[in-house]
Amino acid sequence: MNKYFLLLFMVFSFAMPCWAETPFTEQTVRLQDTAAAEMEAINKIVKPETNGFPVTGTIAGCGTLRMRQWPWGKVMTKYPGGTSLNILGVSGEFFYVEVNGQKGYMHRNYINLPNAPATFAAPYYPGDTREGGYLPLNDGIAAAKSAASSSSSTNATSTPTSTSATVNGNAPAAKVPGAPTGQAITTKSPEFKKWFDNAVSTWAGKWAFPDVTNKYGKKVSVEEFMKAIIFIESSGVHRNASGKLTTSYCGAQGFMQLMPATAKGLGVDGTDPAQNLMGGAKFFKEVFSSRYVGQKSGIDKLVMAGCAYNMGPYSKKLAGSFEDMVRNRSGAVGYGLKVKMCLGLALTDLERSYVKEKMSGSKSVDAYADQLYSYSHGLGA
Amino acid sequence: MLMLTSFILTRMAWVPEEKNHMKKNFLALFAALLLPFTASAEALNEKIEIATGPAGRLMLHKQQAEGMVAREDRLTIEKDGKASLVFSSEGRAIERVLHANLDGTGGDELLIVMELGGSAGMLELAMMQFKDGKYEQIWEETGFSAGKVSLADQDGDKNPDIVIEYFTDDTPPKEARGIYSFKSGKVSLLKTLPPGKAG
Numbered sequence: 001m002n003k004y005f006l007l008l009f010m011v012f013s014f015a016m017p018c019w020a021e022t023p024f025t026e027q028t029v030r031l032q033d034t035a036a037a038e039m040e041a042i043n044k045i046v047k048p049e050t051n052g053f054p055v056t057g058t059i060a061g062c063g064t065l066r067m068r069q070w071p072w073g074k075v076m077t078k079y080p081g082g083t084s085l086n087i088l089g090v091s092g093e094f095f096y097v098e099v100n101g102q103k104g105y106m107h108r109n110y111i112n113l114p115n116a117p118a119t120f121a122a123p124y125y126p127g128d129t130r131e132g133g134y135l136p137l138n139d140g141i142a143a144a145k146s147a148a149s150s151s152s153s154t155n156a157t158s159t160p161t162s163t164s165a166t167v168n169g170n171a172p173a174a175k176v177p178g179a180p181t182g183q184a185i186t187t188k189s190p191e192f193k194k195w196f197d198n199a200v201s202t203w204a205g206k207w208a209f210p211d212v213t214n215k216y217g218k219k220v221s222v223e224e225f226m227k228a229i230i231f232i233e234s235s236g237v238h239r240n241a242s243g244k245l246t247t248s249y250c251g252a253q254g255f256m257q258l259m260p261a262t263a264k265g266l267g268v269d270g271t272d273p274a275q276n277l278m279g280g281a282k283f284f285k286e287v288f289s290s291r292y293v294g295q296k297s298g299i300d301k302l303v304m305a306g307c308a309y310n311m312g313p314y315s316k317k318l319a320g321s322f323e324d325m326v327r328n329r330s331g332a333v334g335y336g337l338k339v340k341m342c343l344g345l346a347l348t349d350l351e352r353s354y355v356k357e358k359m360s361g362s363k364s365v366d367a368y369a370d371q372l373y374s375y376s377h378g379l380g381a
Numbered sequence: 382m383l384m385l386t387s388f389i390l391t392r393m394a395w396v397p398e399e400k401n402h403m404k405k406n407f408l409a410l411f412a413a414l415l416l417p418f419t420a421s422a423e424a425l426n427e428k429i430e431i432a433t434g435p436a437g438r439l440m441l442h443k444q445q446a447e448g449m450v451a452r453e454d455r456l457t458i459e460k461d462g463k464a465s466l467v468f469s470s471e472g473r474a475i476e477r478v479l480h481a482n483l484d485g486t487g488g489d490e491l492l493i494v495m496e497l498g499g500s501a502g503m504l505e506l507a508m509m510q511f512k513d514g515k516y517e518q519i520w521e522e523t524g525f526s527a528g529k530v531s532l533a534d535q536d537g538d539k540n541p542d543i544v545i546e547y548f549t550d551d552t553p554p555k556e557a558r559g560i561y562s563f564k565s566g567k568v569s570l571l572k573t574l575p576p577g578k579a580g
Contacts, residue, residue: 080554233500249548250502250527257500261474265424265450265498286450291472312497314451314472315505317523331524332501 039103042070046105046141048089048096056371057095057111058235059083060118060246065111067097067104071144072126072135076104080249085111086361092144093123098361114231114375117184117240123147171216171344172370174377182241185273187230187255187380195274196380200226203281208288210301214344220302224377226281228342229309231376232335233257238273245271256280283309292318299345306339307332326350334359341369342376424448431478434488436460436511439467441475450498456491456509458516467516473497473505481532483563485540487511490563492543494530504528506545508568520568522561526554535560536571543568 059065064078071094079099085106089096094105112118126143127135135143186192204222212220230236234246238255245253252259254276263270268279284305287293290313293305303322310332311317317331325331327350337355340347347355352365360368425445432439437460444453454470456478468475473495480489491509496502508520525547532541543561548554558574 080548080556083554248500248502249554252500252502259496259498259500259502261496262450262498265445265448265452267424267448282448283450290451308499310499310501311503311524312450312473312499312501315497315499315503315523316521335501 036103039069042073042137043096045137046070046091046096048091050089050096053087053089054098055087055113056235056375057085057087057097057113059085059106060110060112060120060237060240060244064249065106066132067099067102067106068094068134068140069104070137070140071105072129072140073105073137074134075132077102079106082248084359086363087111087113091141092146092148094144100358101361112235112237112240112246114235114378117186117237117246118244119182120240120242120244171214171218171377172374174374183239183243184241185238187227187236189273191274192380195277196223196226198274199277199281202278203285206285208294210298212299212302212343212345215346216344218344220343220345224343225302226284227379228339228376229280229306230255230277231342231372231379232306232338235375236379238276256283258283280309287313290314290318296321299340302343303336303339303345307336310335323348323350326354329354338372341372344373425452431456432480432489436488436514439478439480439491440464441478443475445474456493465515467491468493468507468509468518470495477530479530479532481541483532483541483543484565485538491516492530492532502527504530504547506530506543508563510566519566520563522568525559536562542571 059079059081064080065083066075067077067079068075071091083099085095086098087095088098088103090108091105093108095108095111097104097106097111107123109119109121109123124147126139127133129135134140187196200223204226207222209222209225214220233252234255234257236255237246239245246255246257247253248257250259253263253270255273256276256279258266258268258270258276258279260270262283263276263279266279266282268275268282270276270279287305287308288301290308292315293301293308293313296304300321300323304318307322307325308315308318315331317325322336325333325336326348333354337347337351337359339345340351341355347365347369355365355368363371424447425443427441427443429441429443430438431441437458440457440459442455442457444455445451446453451472452470452474453472454475456467456475457464458467468491474497475493476496477494479492479494481492482488483490483492488511490511493507493509495505495507497505503523504525505521505523506525507518509516510519525545526549528545528547531544533544534540535542535544540563543563545559545561547557547559549557560571560574561568562571
């Protein structure tokens with residue numbers, strides 16, 4: 001407890017001169033600095049384990065997940081299911097994460113790692129933390145560590161093990177995280193390759209797929225495109241270790257995040273992994289030939305097909321080019337950029353500035369793009 | 382297919398009474414073979430009455446071909462046995478049609494809420510105004526992810542405004558609310574509320 005007050009005193013004594021001496025317009029910047037300094041000071045006490053990090057993850061499920069200042073600490077904000085995270089470390093049952101430049105702690109039972117899905121195991125909520133309350137710093141750290149050591153229901157891997165596979169040219173190596181646990185159905189499940197090959201061989205031949213070569217001089221294949229979509233949509237997790245179906249905040253389901261009505265229209269059961277992949281591949285036949293995407297060619301067609309999959313192929317926003325979308329910052333810009341990075345397609349200066357501002361967090365644009373390429377190519381390998 | 386069905390049924394009439402079990406089995410087999418052909422024509426074909434007014438009955442026809450996401454939904458006005466087209470969805474799925482007098486003058490406006498079928502659960506909206514005896518499209522807005530649309534007075538003028546709760550395209554997406562007002566024949570964004578506290 002004394003350490004906590006000492007910490008607050010240090011933070012305020014550090015920040016006060018800045019407030020006193022700077023005009024209003026600069027105070028905002030100083031307050032942000034203060035928040036970062038506060039987080040840094042907290043982390044000196046929490047001391048998250050950073051060996052094996054950073055890794056990329058996503059918030060699982062359809063609800064929102066609290067970001068706290070420290071394990072079981074003050075709630076800073078909440079993020080919806082599907083949010084991408086840069087996981088910087090782990091402390092007990094909490095991951096130390098970064099979302100769009102904001103750092104904090106999130107309960108790891110609700111976070112998907114690539115091929116190590118969230119368990120969704122309900123944690124023991126100390127004090128009034130279930131209602132949004134918090135524990136003092138040292139109590140929170142102790143409670144989180146104690147729960148992690150006594151529980152077997154947290155993520156099977158706090159630091160995912162990876163092996164590397166060689167790819168052509170100078171492309172980043174494909175990262176292949178460990179096998180699924182419990183009732184999980186992921187791209188590492190033994191049947192995945194069969195389901196994937198079946199879906200691709202049944203439908204990809206009917207796609208009006210453009211001929212595109214990436215920045216590594218490699219022709220983009222239908223398989224790579226399909227894997228990119230699976231990675232962007234679900235991080236390759238159809239069901240987590242508890243058997244819970246990956247479902248987004250808007251109700252989209254499974255590997256390819258089919259909306260229930262879309263799955264019905266395609267004549268598949270989106271909750272079944274094989275049918276989910278089959279439905280997604282079938283959907284792309286319609287997407288590539290749809291009113292707006294069908295008129296495009298080359299990279300624009302490929303990227304806009306991804307945007308159309310995300311937005312819906314008959315959206316009026318698909319009438320223009322992807323360049324228009326980026327310039328106007330409307331539509332599925334972030335999605336289209338993820339498609340480009342997963343496929344190893346070069347980004348324009350405008351696109352790079354969007355990625356830097358809104359997507360890559362503290363990472364460089366190139367490091368972020370390489371990470372997406374690696375994980376996307378590692379799916380099912 | 383109709384001719385083949387008529388031919389087979391006609392021939393079956395000549396099967397003697399004592400071979401009725403054969404007749405039953407054959408008809409069951411024939412029906413099973415016929416089923417995929419009849420089912421493949423349309424996965425969805427519904428007609429729903431939305432409202433009735435002086436212009437006639439406003440009807441929503443939902444139509445979708447088997448195995449497709451595209452919907453060819455239509456809104457029509459039916460009067461005196463004649464139907465005239467009000468709006469065609471062009472691939473999008475009309476899920477709701479809200480009708481209310483949004484500007485306090487004339488008749489009800491129609492707010493058409495369409496789902497796009499993509500993984501982000503996005504919506505598009507179209508608004509129709511009844512003018513000079515027919516409906517005209519005066520507004521179209523797109524890109525609301527996982528949106529909830531309702532009508533409620535937000536600016537105190539006693540006329541309902543359009544309230545849209547949605548997720549932004551930011552990474553990560555943020556919850557937001559857009560309020561649109563319809564006045565003097567124009568729809569304008571009244572305000573966008575900052576992302577709320579989720580969950």
